[in-house]
Amino acid sequence: MKAEIIAVGSELLTPDRLDTNSLFLTEELNKLGIEVLRKTIVGDNSEELSDAFAGALKRVELVISCGGLGPTADDLTRETVADLLGRKLQRDDRILHAIETRFRSLRREMPEINVRQAMVPEGAEVLDNARGTAPGLWIEQGDRVIVLLPGVPKEMRGLFEEAIAPRLARRATGLQLFHRELRVTGLGESHVEQRIAPVYTRYKDVHTTVLSAPGEVQVHLRFWSDDPQQANKTLDEIERGFDIALTDRIFSRDGQALHEVVARELALNNTTIAVAESCTGGLLSQRLTSIAGSSSFFLGGVVCYSNERKTAWADVPPELIATKGAVSPEVAVALADGIRRRVGSALGVGVTGIAGPGGGSEEKPVGTVHIALAHTAGVAERALTLPGDRDAVRWQASQVALDMVRIYLLYGASDGKLSSKAQGRSSKKSTF
Amino acid sequence: MKAEIIAVGSELLTPDRLDTNSLFLTEELNKLGIEVLRKTIVGDNSEELSDAFAGALKRVELVISCGGLGPTADDLTRETVADLLGRKLQRDDRILHAIETRFRSLRREMPEINVRQAMVPEGAEVLDNARGTAPGLWIEQGDRVIVLLPGVPKEMRGLFEEAIAPRLARRATGLQLFHRELRVTGLGESHVEQRIAPVYTRYKDVHTTVLSAPGEVQVHLRFWSDDPQQANKTLDEIERGFDIALTDRIFSRDGQALHEVVARELALNNTTIAVAESCTGGLLSQRLTSIAGSSSFFLGGVVCYSNERKTAWADVPPELIATKGAVSPEVAVALADGIRRRVGSALGVGVTGIAGPGGGSEEKPVGTVHIALAHTAGVAERALTLPGDRDAVRWQASQVALDMVRIYLLYGASDGKLSSKAQGRSSKKSTF
Numbered sequence: 001m002k003a004e005i006i007a008v009g010s011e012l013l014t015p016d017r018l019d020t021n022s023l024f025l026t027e028e029l030n031k032l033g034i035e036v037l038r039k040t041i042v043g044d045n046s047e048e049l050s051d052a053f054a055g056a057l058k059r060v061e062l063v064i065s066c067g068g069l070g071p072t073a074d075d076l077t078r079e080t081v082a083d084l085l086g087r088k089l090q091r092d093d094r095i096l097h098a099i100e101t102r103f104r105s106l107r108r109e110m111p112e113i114n115v116r117q118a119m120v121p122e123g124a125e126v127l128d129n130a131r132g133t134a135p136g137l138w139i140e141q142g143d144r145v146i147v148l149l150p151g152v153p154k155e156m157r158g159l160f161e162e163a164i165a166p167r168l169a170r171r172a173t174g175l176q177l178f179h180r181e182l183r184v185t186g187l188g189e190s191h192v193e194q195r196i197a198p199v200y201t202r203y204k205d206v207h208t209t210v211l212s213a214p215g216e217v218q219v220h221l222r223f224w225s226d227d228p229q230q231a232n233k234t235l236d237e238i239e240r241g242f243d244i245a246l247t248d249r250i251f252s253r254d255g256q257a258l259h260e261v262v263a264r265e266l267a268l269n270n271t272t273i274a275v276a277e278s279c280t281g282g283l284l285s286q287r288l289t290s291i292a293g294s295s296s297f298f299l300g301g302v303v304c305y306s307n308e309r310k311t312a313w314a315d316v317p318p319e320l321i322a323t324k325g326a327v328s329p330e331v332a333v334a335l336a337d338g339i340r341r342r343v344g345s346a347l348g349v350g351v352t353g354i355a356g357p358g359g360g361s362e363e364k365p366v367g368t369v370h371i372a373l374a375h376t377a378g379v380a381e382r383a384l385t386l387p388g389d390r391d392a393v394r395w396q397a398s399q400v401a402l403d404m405v406r407i408y409l410l411y412g413a414s415d416g417k418l419s420s421k422a423q424g425r426s427s428k429k430s431t432f
Numbered sequence: 433m434k435a436e437i438i439a440v441g442s443e444l445l446t447p448d449r450l451d452t453n454s455l456f457l458t459e460e461l462n463k464l465g466i467e468v469l470r471k472t473i474v475g476d477n478s479e480e481l482s483d484a485f486a487g488a489l490k491r492v493e494l495v496i497s498c499g500g501l502g503p504t505a506d507d508l509t510r511e512t513v514a515d516l517l518g519r520k521l522q523r524d525d526r527i528l529h530a531i532e533t534r535f536r537s538l539r540r541e542m543p544e545i546n547v548r549q550a551m552v553p554e555g556a557e558v559l560d561n562a563r564g565t566a567p568g569l570w571i572e573q574g575d576r577v578i579v580l581l582p583g584v585p586k587e588m589r590g591l592f593e594e595a596i597a598p599r600l601a602r603r604a605t606g607l608q609l610f611h612r613e614l615r616v617t618g619l620g621e622s623h624v625e626q627r628i629a630p631v632y633t634r635y636k637d638v639h640t641t642v643l644s645a646p647g648e649v650q651v652h653l654r655f656w657s658d659d660p661q662q663a664n665k666t667l668d669e670i671e672r673g674f675d676i677a678l679t680d681r682i683f684s685r686d687g688q689a690l691h692e693v694v695a696r697e698l699a700l701n702n703t704t705i706a707v708a709e710s711c712t713g714g715l716l717s718q719r720l721t722s723i724a725g726s727s728s729f730f731l732g733g734v735v736c737y738s739n740e741r742k743t744a745w746a747d748v749p750p751e752l753i754a755t756k757g758a759v760s761p762e763v764a765v766a767l768a769d770g771i772r773r774r775v776g777s778a779l780g781v782g783v784t785g786i787a788g789p790g791g792g793s794e795e796k797p798v799g800t801v802h803i804a805l806a807h808t809a810g811v812a813e814r815a816l817t818l819p820g821d822r823d824a825v826r827w828q829a830s831q832v833a834l835d836m837v838r839i840y841l842l843y844g845a846s847d848g849k850l851s852s853k854a855q856g857r858s859s860k861k862s863t864f
Binding site for chain 2: 039040045181189201303312357358388394
């Protein structure tokens with residue numbers, strides 16, 4: 001079964017408001033094995049509304065709308081749909097009574113305009129709304145189903161769960177959605193695509209999407225099937241293929257962000273960490289501490305923007321800064337090593353770079369970042385040239401730093417992978 | 433001129449992703465006097481895509497799409513639109529060269545599949561994308577304009593501002609949208625509404641929206657007019673009314689975030705700052721340093737999660753922590769004062785609290801946060817009980833800390849407003 005969602009409301013066509021109801025609806029519909037083929041957002045305008053419903057009814061069996069069921073003159077969904085389907089509107093005294101009772105319980109009088117909410121297209125099934133005044137409507141026309149829901153999220157959700165989901169479950173047949181999400185860092189979108197295409201193109205029924213996000217690439221696998229065992233077996237197979245194609249570049253298989261994965265690994269390994277960051281300005285500390293319970297592994301962080309602070313807080317020798325420059329592999333290593341010793345943590349991370357937009361030079365352009373990870377057996381260091389603006393450079397630098405910690409926790413210090421495999425494209429050198 | 437927006441991407445039809453590009457586009461189109469009549473969200477499916485474009489082209493003069501211009505096999509917008517318009521795709525060597533150059537500057541090789549991004553429908557105008565590999569396309573067909581933009585928000589915005597807006601400005605006529613945005617902190621949505629409603633309800637033609645955002649409230653004024661002078665006069669009048677109703681709670685009139693406002697004021701006042709944060713875990717440092725040039729006022733920050741670090745980095749006496757507890761007004765004051773002295777900055781901020789979900793008690797529930805601001809004449813302190821989850825508590829704490837700095841820069845230390853006015857609802861006590 002295929003569906004479309006129509007979100008109704010002129011406010012959804014302004015820059016201030018976004019239709020979020022459809023996220024809930026999509027998730028619930030998918031659970032029932034119903035695929036959403038399109039979402040349309042229209043204003044409170046009967047011509048537009050009518051056109052949107054007519055188009056959707058041509059394409060799919062199920063059309064669900066949210067909004068436009070209120071009592072005011074700009075709420076037009078009921079009237080428009082009745083008209084489109086060639087049905088008359090009739091007053092339903094049971095609804096009217098329920099609305100009156102609701103107002104009375106709130107010690108208010110029912111405004112005359114609310115009578116409109118008791119008007120129902122002929123033959124429609126009325127779905128009681130315990131959370132508001134507008135009832136939902138379930139309308140069948142030939143083999144099509146039209147569901148009208150109010151736009152208030154709480155009312156829409158309540159009605160969907162109580163009245164719509166059970167009705168749809170009875171109608172929907174067979175197919176269920178099986179979904180996997182893999183996240184990858186250290187490779188661009190096209191490189192990921194190039195490596196995994198030979199795997200996924202062999203599975204015609206599985207829909208693969210490769211999405212670029214800041215500092216990472218997300219790969220989604222979606223498979224509609226009526227056989228859970230077979231579906232999971234197929235997806236497992238593809239995932240194994242991806243593992244080989246992407247080696248250790250997959251950091252998450254359950255939608256977790258990189259800092260969540262690293263935090264979990266640090267906690268599981270009883271490994272403590274401290275951070276000395278310059279160009280990332282606290283972002284790395286903030287990400288590591290954004291997880292509950294982070295105090296068990298995060299011992300402390302310093303944001304040392306100035307040379308003076310680098311020396312005062314992480315014991316970076318002033319001569320080193322003077323000879324090598326604040327943005328240099330040597331200073332990154334000194335920061336990592338210094339903060340680790342100062343705080344007494346197992347790991348120390350040092351980040352120094354030029355986030356821009358100013359501060360770049362020919363030799364060290366904006367985006368130049370040096371990251372070091374000090375551990376029990378030495379220090380790993382990576383030199384990067386990161387693209388994008390200030391925010392992008394800072395975010396990607398934090399991704400690389402977190403990935404270095406992840407790889408260290410995966411292989412330990414003895415393995416060369418820390419420097420050679422991680423983010424191959426930008427690694428210029430590394431020291432241990 | 434009327435427009436429709438088509439957001440392309442199967443990921444936008446899942447519960448994981450929301451189309452947010454259309455918010456920016458709607459805002460920019462409105463500024464140009466172009467109304468958005470519909471937004472459609474379709475997957476990477478050429479039949480659906482073709483149907484969506486065909487429908488939109490029947491209804492409106494301008495159709496803008498975002499997404500589906502990437503290099504991978506599921507990026508179908510270029511091909512589908514060329515097909516729909518009956519135009520052939522041709523390779524544009526200038527684009528190909530630009531993409532190759534871009535990869536080279538990032539020290540990476542261009543994957544073969546990126547060649548697809550150099551394919552252009554006959555007669556289309558190519559719009560260079562300085563931020564990514566997919567160029568934008570401007571296609572005129574009869575009296576219709578079709579604009580294809582990449583889905584990556586930064587690239588889409590850049591292209592719109594540099595290439596699309598000027599072209600549309602030349603075509604669009606008539607009414608113009610005048611828009612003001614005021615941002616308020618320290619008052620809830622209903623309080624803002626209650627205070628400003630008596631002002632804005634007197635202006636029937638001006639559309640006012642009050643929106644709640646994390647740690648702030650945004651008030652939008654929108655006025656469609658063909659008379660810029662009159663429009664601005666009216667909006668000025670309303671803004672003056674809001675100023676009186678909201679006193680110093682308005683922190684931004686140009687869409688700037690609170691940390692941007694504070695950073696600008698610190699720079700303008702030649703005032704330096706240092707930060708010692710516990711529960712915000714680096715968020716405050718990160719926000720203060722997210723602005724270019726922040727090294728001129730941000731001298732350093734420490735994230736001292738443990739008691740030991742509070743003492744080592746901000747000279748908080750261990751006895752104080754033992755007697756008052758790490759989450760206490762006294763420790764917040766000691767952190768602020770300690771970091772200020774250590775770093776030698778004009779201002780010092782200390783933040784300590786319980787972000788949750790664990791760590792709360794009956795006496796100090798989750799959301800308990802103490803924030804102190806040390807300055808030349810003493811220390812201001814605020815005690816808060818903040819609602820919401822870990823992220824919400826951390827974000828709001830950073831908002832209050834930034835607002836304390838803003839108010840200090842506005843009135844100086846001599847004025848009582850620092851403690852009495854800021855976020856009245858949650859202020860339990862304050863010391864100077």
